[in-house]
Amino acid sequence: MNERLRTVMIQRKVTPEDLAASCEVDVKTVERWISLGRQPLRRHRWxxxxxxxVDESYLWPPDADDTPGQLTEQAELVAAFPNRASVPQQTWVRLLKSAQEHIDVLVFSGTFFAQTNPRVAAMLAERADAGVRVRLCFGDPSGKAVAVRDKEEGIGGTLSAKIRASLTYYRKLIGTPGCDVRLHDTTLYNSLFRFDDALLVNPHVWGQPASANPLFELRRLGDDGWFDHYAGSFDGVWETAKPWSPESM
Structure with missing residues (x-):
């Protein structure tokens, strides 16, 4: 069975009939791709x-040869977007609602995360109530790292204000079991958004806002791949961050 194909179809709510119509093949052909692991013709894979x-190599990874580690890491790359703003809102909502164990967010301000989904705090509380561990890590508005990033982007001291505005959306999460909000004073090379074994990596480019930079969607396949490499950096920053209290703002 092609578990990756089956799982992605379930996540995207795509039926075999939908995929058959899109690829102009018989539905039984699609069922064979899923249940028997048959590999489609190149044009159908595309x-x-x-x-x-998603990336074709994620659904049908190259055969392992003398570079298995490299192939595994490449296969963890599910999709690439030209910029964060081009990621559909439904992708963020789908990943958030489907999380069963972990939701981790590492940003400076992450304003878009709440402004594009006003119910984000309530949804995070719902996931925490279902047993999901929620960890949100924002830049410290009074920290040196925020001041440096603000100067690099040339936004005239407004990054601190953006962070404070973003944090107001999460006031109700303070004290919610399973939810933690912290502030970091760390140079960020990427914004990270983890939902169980899915991880969205938004690289930072000097002088450019995060929304204008590429975003990569990774899917964890095993130990020591790209996913673990980036997830480990979240844990490192989280350990140095301090708990946020709304009263301190």
Whole structure:
């Protein structure tokens, strides 16, 4: 069975009939791709990957040869977006609502995360109530790292204000079991958004806002791959961050 194809179809709520119509093949052909692990023709692989919004090599990884580690890491790359702003809102909502164990967010301000989904705090509380560990880590508005990033982007001292505005959305999460909000004073090379074994990595480019920079979606396949490499950096920053109290703002 092609577990990756089956899982992505379930996550995207795409039925075999939907995929068959998109690829212009019989539904039984799609069922064989899933249940028997049959590999489609190249043109059909491209069509499937495009319809599901994932990388073809994730659904059908190259055969392992003398570079298995490299192939595994490449296969962890599910999708690439030209900039964060081009990631569909439904992708963020789908990943958040489907999380069963972990939701981790590492940003400076992350203003878009709440402004594009006003119910984000309530949804995070719901996931925490379902047993998900929620960890949100924002830049310290009075910290040196925020001041440096503000100067690099040339935004005239407004980054601190953006962080304070963003934090107001999460006031109700303080004291909610399973939810923690912290402030860091760390140079960020990426913004990170983890939902269980899915991780969205938004690299930082000097002088450019995060929304204008590329975003990569990773899917964890095993130990010591790209996913673990980035997830480990979240844990490192989290350990140095301090708990946030609304009263301190």
């Amino acid at each position: 069509a499937v990957a495009k319809h599901l919004g």
